[in-house]
Amino acid sequence: MTALWDTTGTEVVKALSIERRAAGSVSSGLALTLVAVVDEKLVAEAEQAATAAAAQHPCRLLIVVRRRPDAPEPRLDAEVSVGGRLGPGEAVVMRMYGRLSLHAESVVLPLLAPDAPVVTWWFGEPPHLVAHDPLGVIADRRITDCARADDPLASLGRRGDDYAPGDTDLAWTRTTLWRSLCASAYDSLSGEPRSVTVSGEATNPSRALLAGWLKRRLGVTVAIEDTAGPGVTGVELVVGDDTVRITRGDGLTATLSRTGQPDRAMPLPRRELGDLLAEELRRLDADETYAESLEVVTGLSGLSDRAPKREHIWQDPMDTQDLDPALTTS
Amino acid sequence: MLAGNPLRDPRDRRLPRVPGPCALVVFGVTGDLARKKLIPAVYDLANRGLLPPGFVLLGFARRDWGDGDFEQIAREAAKKGARTGWRDEVWQRLAEATKFLPGSFDDDDAFDKLAQMLKDLDESHGTGGHAAFYLSIPPAAFPTVLKQMERTGMADNEQTNSWRRVVVEKPFGHDLASAIELNRLVDEVFTADDVFRIDHYLGKETVQNLLALRFANELFEPIWNSHHIDSVQITMAEDVGIGSRAGFYEGTGAARDVLQNHLLQLLALTAMDEPVRFDAHELRNEKIKVLNSLRLPKDLASYAVRGQYDQGWLAGERVKGYLGEENVAAGSKTETFAAVRIDVETRRWAGVPFYLRTGKRLPRRVTEIGIVFKKAPHLPFAQTDTEELGANQLVVRVQPDEGVTLRFGSKVPGTTMEVRDVAMDFLYGEAFTENSPEAYERLLLDVLLGDASLFPRNEEVEASWRIVDPIEQLWAEQNEQSGGPELYRAGEWGPKGADEMLARDGRSWRRP
Numbered sequence: 001m002t003a004l005w006d007t008t009g010t011e012v013v014k015a016l017s018i019e020r021r022a023a024g025s026v027s028s029g030l031a032l033t034l035v036a037v038v039d040e041k042l043v044a045e046a047e048q049a050a051t052a053a054a055a056q057h058p059c060r061l062l063i064v065v066r067r068r069p070d071a072p073e074p075r076l077d078a079e080v081s082v083g084g085r086l087g088p089g090e091a092v093v094m095r096m097y098g099r100l101s102l103h104a105e106s107v108v109l110p111l112l113a114p115d116a117p118v119v120t121w122w123f124g125e126p127p128h129l130v131a132h133d134p135l136g137v138i139a140d141r142r143i144t145d146c147a148r149a150d151d152p153l154a155s156l157g158r159r160g161d162d163y164a165p166g167d168t169d170l171a172w173t174r175t176t177l178w179r180s181l182c183a184s185a186y187d188s189l190s191g192e193p194r195s196v197t198v199s200g201e202a203t204n205p206s207r208a209l210l211a212g213w214l215k216r217r218l219g220v221t222v223a224i225e226d227t228a229g230p231g232v233t234g235v236e237l238v239v240g241d242d243t244v245r246i247t248r249g250d251g252l253t254a255t256l257s258r259t260g261q262p263d264r265a266m267p268l269p270r271r272e273l274g275d276l277l278a279e280e281l282r283r284l285d286a287d288e289t290y291a292e293s294l295e296v297v298t299g300l301s302g303l304s305d306r307a308p309k310r311e312h313i314w315q316d317p318m319d320t321q322d323l324d325p326a327l328t329t330s
Numbered sequence: 331m332l333a334g335n336p337l338r339d340p341r342d343r344r345l346p347r348v349p350g351p352c353a354l355v356v357f358g359v360t361g362d363l364a365r366k367k368l369i370p371a372v373y374d375l376a377n378r379g380l381l382p383p384g385f386v387l388l389g390f391a392r393r394d395w396g397d398g399d400f401e402q403i404a405r406e407a408a409k410k411g412a413r414t415g416w417r418d419e420v421w422q423r424l425a426e427a428t429k430f431l432p433g434s435f436d437d438d439d440a441f442d443k444l445a446q447m448l449k450d451l452d453e454s455h456g457t458g459g460h461a462a463f464y465l466s467i468p469p470a471a472f473p474t475v476l477k478q479m480e481r482t483g484m485a486d487n488e489q490t491n492s493w494r495r496v497v498v499e500k501p502f503g504h505d506l507a508s509a510i511e512l513n514r515l516v517d518e519v520f521t522a523d524d525v526f527r528i529d530h531y532l533g534k535e536t537v538q539n540l541l542a543l544r545f546a547n548e549l550f551e552p553i554w555n556s557h558h559i560d561s562v563q564i565t566m567a568e569d570v571g572i573g574s575r576a577g578f579y580e581g582t583g584a585a586r587d588v589l590q591n592h593l594l595q596l597l598a599l600t601a602m603d604e605p606v607r608f609d610a611h612e613l614r615n616e617k618i619k620v621l622n623s624l625r626l627p628k629d630l631a632s633y634a635v636r637g638q639y640d641q642g643w644l645a646g647e648r649v650k651g652y653l654g655e656e657n658v659a660a661g662s663k664t665e666t667f668a669a670v671r672i673d674v675e676t677r678r679w680a681g682v683p684f685y686l687r688t689g690k691r692l693p694r695r696v697t698e699i700g701i702v703f704k705k706a707p708h709l710p711f712a713q714t715d716t717e718e719l720g721a722n723q724l725v726v727r728v729q730p731d732e733g734v735t736l737r738f739g740s741k742v743p744g745t746t747m748e749v750r751d752v753a754m755d756f757l758y759g760e761a762f763t764e765n766s767p768e769a770y771e772r773l774l775l776d777v778l779l780g781d782a783s784l785f786p787r788n789e790e791v792e793a794s795w796r797i798v799d800p801i802e803q804l805w806a807e808q809n810e811q812s813g814g815p816e817l818y819r820a821g822e823w824g825p826k827g828a829d830e831m832l833a834r835d836g837r838s839w840r841r842p
Binding site: 173184186266268283288 | 336342345346348350382383384420423426454455458
């Protein structure tokens with residue numbers, strides 16, 4: 001591990017190359033570069049999740065911490081490690097102070113693995129507009145997490161307005177196990193779908209996306225029920241003469257009940273962050289199913305037809321009150 | 331899976347393939363394989379959320395156990411062998427769906443109970459009556475068990491109004507005649523599509539990656555033929571001896587144990603043409619074409635080498651010779667090493683020999699497919715410049731260090747022109763494969779889903795025996811006339827004969 005204080009991007013690139021030589025593996029099949037934009041308080045948690053995900057998808061991990069954009073002097077501190085505490089791959093943790101934090105891409109660009117896809121992940125309040133953050137503009141795939149916003153549902157709505165193919169949100173990833181259970185249950189049903197009910201916490205964005213998905217795929221209205229959670233707590237499908245109900249009250253175990261059949265219990269734990277992130281890194285193309293579900297949630301249309309590339313929109317902290325939260329971490 | 335499920339969408343690739351409700355019935359559940367591989371694999375699948383709500387694990391063995399005893403033993407086995415982290419709540423759910431049925435294979439009563447139980451499980455656990463039978467039992471017990479299944483009608487899809495599948499482990503017979511007999515027996519009781527023969531090598535990620543490497547890339551397939559390839563070497567080496575498996579190994583030997591299944595399957599995947607579609611039917615069609623076009627050399631005695639390990643030093647420890655192992659007959663002529671040359675008689679492979687070797691007590695555990703390319707037809711360098719340049723090689727490492735190596739010539743830095751071999755490595759990497767599923771997980775899942783792509787068909791098994799039978803015959807004759815296998819010291823890369831075999835063709839083995 002190399003720690004660099006008050007350094008420059010060029011020094012970081014050099015340190016990474018020296019670390020790689022020292023580790024002996026000059027290129028070990030890097031699949032992508034993962035850029036994590038993280039708040040200082042959350043660095044340890046983000047590192048852990050990214051390390052878990054990197055164990056499944058060989059990647060170069062670049063963690064960017066933006067600190068005090070109003071600091072008078074720009075400054076860069078960096079920690080470079082290969083095959084160290086941040087998992088088997090290459091990792092650079094960078095702390096950027098002052099105006100430099102608004103130009104993070106100037107440090108990140110030379111560190112990207114050659115010709116490999118770039119994934120940017122905001123761990124914290126998602127950006128209002130991805131285009132505000134140059135680290136989002138350079139990414140092929142962008143991962144946000146509405147559930148971390150102060151108002152998750154408003155944040156989900158913003159994701160719809162701001163959507164471009166290649167965007168994804170961890171609130172959507174959290175629905176995968178639910179969706180998989182619904183699809184499996186549906187395999188053994190026949191007849192026309194009649195009604196669907198989804199229940200969960202009122203402010204849970206995953207509940208909204210799950211309901212959106214079911215509505216889009218089944219073409220029936222989906223009723224929403226508020227419960228105390230945690231998260232999504234149940235789905236009821238009425239198809240033909242059958243009713244299938246999947247309920248999870250404790251965030252751990254789901255019960256599957258169906259007319260005329262005994263209840264069955266099965267584990268349906270709320271997944272860990274690293275697991276969610278690994279699922280996101282599995283595929284790097286646009287997720288049409290997410291776009292369609294988001295369309296239902298937001299009432300928008302044609303999300304998949306939007307241009308996948310964004311133009312950077314410059315925001316200057318000197319003359320805007322409303323600086324994007326992605327740029328103002330700690 | 332119903333074709334019309336609106337919740338399933340091919341574009342939605344996040345949804346995992348989860349089988350429908352069913353029971354997995356394991357015969358011989360007290361055996362090594364069940365404890366070390368099957369039960370942990372079932373737990374790992376459950377932990378990854380890949381088992382359906384109506385899943386039941388049903389053990390069958392001659393033990394005086396109740397459900398609870400079995401659950402206890404299964405829990406220990408799962409805990410010890412699981413690849414994924416241990417979560418009590420996952421096991422708790424699985425434990426509720428774990429049943430045990432005591433009985434011996436000739437006990438009519440026990441099988442009547444089993445048949446009834448499979449019906450009852452639909453009521454109590456909602457399995458839909460579907461069941462996969464995993465025969466983790468010695469081949470000698472196959473006929474008895476299969477006859478019982480036929481008698482009770484539990485193998486019949488129509489009679490039970492559900493799917494019933496059977497999983498068979500190697501060895502698939504001990505020669506062509508016995509394999510045909512076994513296939514006939516199994517196919518009589520089950521329909522051919524419901525028979526899954528497990529060759530766990532085919533469940534390995536890297537083996538599947540070989541197909542991706544070949545057929546998803548532009549780079550390799552155009553040179554994948556006799557114009558550019560000089561020879562192919564497929565090696566499966568083990569550093570262990572036979573351990574306590576003398577009972578099985580005596581009279582089986584390396585050729586039947588490994589060559590007939592793993593090595594010939596790897597050969598088939600390396601040599602096959604592109605399947606029309608990536609599905610079970612087409613994939614197996616292409617493999618069977620290769621297996622049917624295999625030919626042994628005319629002078630078989632020179633190209634089928636066998637050996638037996640003698641005592642020696644391996645990895646810093648003194649190890650016994652084969653004859654010194656427990657329960658091995660004095661003067662046993664069982665081979666622990668086999669190397670053969672096989673030719674593939676197709677236009678693509680004319681004149682490209684495939685060298686296959688396998689052995690126990692070799693220096694290290696390694697399985698790899700080495701593609702050796704021809705030398706460049708013309709070198710514009712002075713001969714002295716390229717003295718150290720060997721043939722280009724592409725090596726697919728199946729295990730360990732899963733990955734691909736490409737070896738090619740490169741200029742040595744300096745003022746003179748000097749070309750030397752260098753290796754470019756793609757590593758799935760130990761660290762990265764930690765999370766790639768164990769072969770048994772993948773294969774069990776495929777059985778429950780009814781996807782037969784990674785399972786050899788009965789014709790493949792028979793075609794493989796057609797290759798191995800003449801070799802075994804030759805060796806049996808040699809045993810009578812002259813003597814047994816050539817000895818090699820434990821910790822060496824096999825007997826001298828194997829090196830001489832390649833030297834005769836002007837080649838040499840790669841050191842894996």
